[in-house]
Amino acid sequence: MKATVFIEPGKVEVHEVKKPIIKRTTDAIIKVVRASVCGSDLWFFRGISQRATNTLVGHEAIGIVEQVGEDVHNIAVGDFVIVPFTHGCGHCVACLAGFDGNCLNQKESGGSGYQAEYIRFQNADWALVKIPGEPADYNNEQLNSFVTLADVMATGYHAAKTAEVSKDDTVVVMGDGAVGLCGVISAKLLGAKRIIIMSRHEDRQNLAKEFGATDIVEERGQRAVDQVMTLTGNGADAVLECVGTAEAVEIAIQLGRPGAIVGRVGVPQKSDMNTNNLFWKNIGLRGGIASVTTYDKNLLLKAVLNNEINPGKVFTKKFNIDDVQFAYEAMDNREAIKSLLIVNE
Amino acid sequence: MKATVFIEPGKVEVHEVKKPIIKRTTDAIIKVVRASVCGSDLWFFRGISQRATNTLVGHEAIGIVEQVGEDVHNIAVGDFVIVPFTHGCGHCVACLAGFDGNCLNQKESGGSGYQAEYIRFQNADWALVKIPGEPADYNNEQLNSFVTLADVMATGYHAAKTAEVSKDDTVVVMGDGAVGLCGVISAKLLGAKRIIIMSRHEDRQNLAKEFGATDIVEERGQRAVDQVMTLTGNGADAVLECVGTAEAVEIAIQLGRPGAIVGRVGVPQKSDMNTNNLFWKNIGLRGGIASVTTYDKNLLLKAVLNNEINPGKVFTKKFNIDDVQFAYEAMDNREAIKSLLIVNE
Numbered sequence: 001m002k003a004t005v006f007i008e009p010g011k012v013e014v015h016e017v018k019k020p021i022i023k024r025t026t027d028a029i030i031k032v033v034r035a036s037v038c039g040s041d042l043w044f045f046r047g048i049s050q051r052a053t054n055t056l057v058g059h060e061a062i063g064i065v066e067q068v069g070e071d072v073h074n075i076a077v078g079d080f081v082i083v084p085f086t087h088g089c090g091h092c093v094a095c096l097a098g099f100d101g102n103c104l105n106q107k108e109s110g111g112s113g114y115q116a117e118y119i120r121f122q123n124a125d126w127a128l129v130k131i132p133g134e135p136a137d138y139n140n141e142q143l144n145s146f147v148t149l150a151d152v153m154a155t156g157y158h159a160a161k162t163a164e165v166s167k168d169d170t171v172v173v174m175g176d177g178a179v180g181l182c183g184v185i186s187a188k189l190l191g192a193k194r195i196i197i198m199s200r201h202e203d204r205q206n207l208a209k210e211f212g213a214t215d216i217v218e219e220r221g222q223r224a225v226d227q228v229m230t231l232t233g234n235g236a237d238a239v240l241e242c243v244g245t246a247e248a249v250e251i252a253i254q255l256g257r258p259g260a261i262v263g264r265v266g267v268p269q270k271s272d273m274n275t276n277n278l279f280w281k282n283i284g285l286r287g288g289i290a291s292v293t294t295y296d297k298n299l300l301l302k303a304v305l306n307n308e309i310n311p312g313k314v315f316t317k318k319f320n321i322d323d324v325q326f327a328y329e330a331m332d333n334r335e336a337i338k339s340l341l342i343v344n345e
Numbered sequence: 346m347k348a349t350v351f352i353e354p355g356k357v358e359v360h361e362v363k364k365p366i367i368k369r370t371t372d373a374i375i376k377v378v379r380a381s382v383c384g385s386d387l388w389f390f391r392g393i394s395q396r397a398t399n400t401l402v403g404h405e406a407i408g409i410v411e412q413v414g415e416d417v418h419n420i421a422v423g424d425f426v427i428v429p430f431t432h433g434c435g436h437c438v439a440c441l442a443g444f445d446g447n448c449l450n451q452k453e454s455g456g457s458g459y460q461a462e463y464i465r466f467q468n469a470d471w472a473l474v475k476i477p478g479e480p481a482d483y484n485n486e487q488l489n490s491f492v493t494l495a496d497v498m499a500t501g502y503h504a505a506k507t508a509e510v511s512k513d514d515t516v517v518v519m520g521d522g523a524v525g526l527c528g529v530i531s532a533k534l535l536g537a538k539r540i541i542i543m544s545r546h547e548d549r550q551n552l553a554k555e556f557g558a559t560d561i562v563e564e565r566g567q568r569a570v571d572q573v574m575t576l577t578g579n580g581a582d583a584v585l586e587c588v589g590t591a592e593a594v595e596i597a598i599q600l601g602r603p604g605a606i607v608g609r610v611g612v613p614q615k616s617d618m619n620t621n622n623l624f625w626k627n628i629g630l631r632g633g634i635a636s637v638t639t640y641d642k643n644l645l646l647k648a649v650l651n652n653e654i655n656p657g658k659v660f661t662k663k664f665n666i667d668d669v670q671f672a673y674e675a676m677d678n679r680e681a682i683k684s685l686l687i688v689n690e
Contacts, residue, residue: 093579094603099627102603104579162629234438234449249620258439258447261631268624272617275594275630279613282444282633284507286606288624 003116009047020120025071028124030063032343039177058115059085060150082129084292090126101289129296144312145304153311156182158290163238163263167191175242176204178314178338183240188212315340348461354392365465370416373469375408377688384522403460404430405495427474429637435471446634474641489657490649498656501527503635508583508608512536520587521549523659523683528585533557660685
């Protein structure tokens, strides 16, 4: 089968590799319909994070179940499914608490190799999310929205949920990538009245407004803090940190009013920070790996099916799996907000 | 009037000083009935934190209102009141959000000089908490409980509240000082099913059990983490950090299950920590200065009046204001869990 392989920073290739097979009784094999490139894939593509050469990449997809292990009962061959990057068992203490991104029964490291024709998926029984019907029942935009439910939409929602966004809140969203834009959708979905996004790219600003952003801040660093304070008076009720750099977290904790919570979903690049600033203003710091299956099953899938949210709009370029290098480059060069990959369609 | 003055590490004295007067129209003058020594007073008494010599000390008291400024309408001369260490105005964004410990209209730094015969109190209209009747209507233990509502009981409750303790939770309390013990009371009040306290002092262990603790952990450091994991399986639902050292916070964030929140009320001594450990387990870090007036008015005063909670039991030694040096020493030497000061009674 065709699969995307990381070669070196700046270079991915489609190679012919062995089709995966069921290894555990809890696995499923999925035939991929659509997949995508994630902002976090750019970390290794840009050489910022280390990755071994010749490893399979990608962790967002939708597809059709082709085979299931003998302990998979809730999912059947032929089901149309969202393929999350997380693999919750559904019954450990983490999954029961709603944090399936931290499932304690995940046997191997997280999702990988989704930019391919087939995926072997762990803990398929609970973690896969069934979509009613089949791909032909949906239009292009809805199919794209389903792809975002594998990661970015659920991750943006995790930022909003852990920041405890509630009705009539003023929310700041840091980051105008697909996750930040999905953070805007999520803040809106949770009833925020005012949504301020930090962005300096017109295409992303426009999409943010379409998703519900009320204000744009183009400044960075201390000037961004000053502008948010001018806009809000004393800081936001909630801050969604969708970048992941140490600087972004340091800025984020300055943007909240006393008692505000920063919901952080940007994969952290550096570790040490002064947490006394949190204490003296009662600022909370929460967030981490998204609870993809929990959110999809609880509300996000229904919101897409009802056309209440349209996160698929973050895909501004579409490529065939054979052109995956261009899909990465388009995001790397900011020509695309997010790149879609057509696989078996 | 008599007031306690900090001389140098290890030494406080009662001096004759000028009785305070109303300076702002929002002030009140309180005649102190009982006051107390706080664990945080030991920071300067032990020379761990810097404090100028000859400064007035103390920030926990109950008393009778002797005079009010012209903009004070909710409090009248003769009222029996809890005198919080916080000074919320009741109408700024912080107070309205329930974080009156971060009031934006507090003109001067927090409470000080409460170990004295009289106190000048800022933002008296909203921040003071009226107790029905007069001191003679209450027994000794209830009066002591009212004193804890000026700080430690509200601070312990802030740890539990920001850690989002809820019904049937398993909670770990770090710190067996008065605040930690009040954290146990608070966890119980919020419906926790299992309350594990870290303590190696028999008197504190016994009081913790009386307040609702179900398990005691005597170990420290990594061994404490291991023991909590053995007791809980995969970590606690909530962790109350009532110590304040950098080590305590680092340990605290290892004690939660995925998605747990650490509620931190120990005044932080050091700043930098690795927050990636928070991210990868979705551990939240919240807490800060307690919302004393909010909690007292919402539920804590009623809980004391109904004898539902008896936090006054943390006072295991009682002194006359003239013997304040001994009151400090008793806590410094761990002969007292907390020292009470009888002032005008």
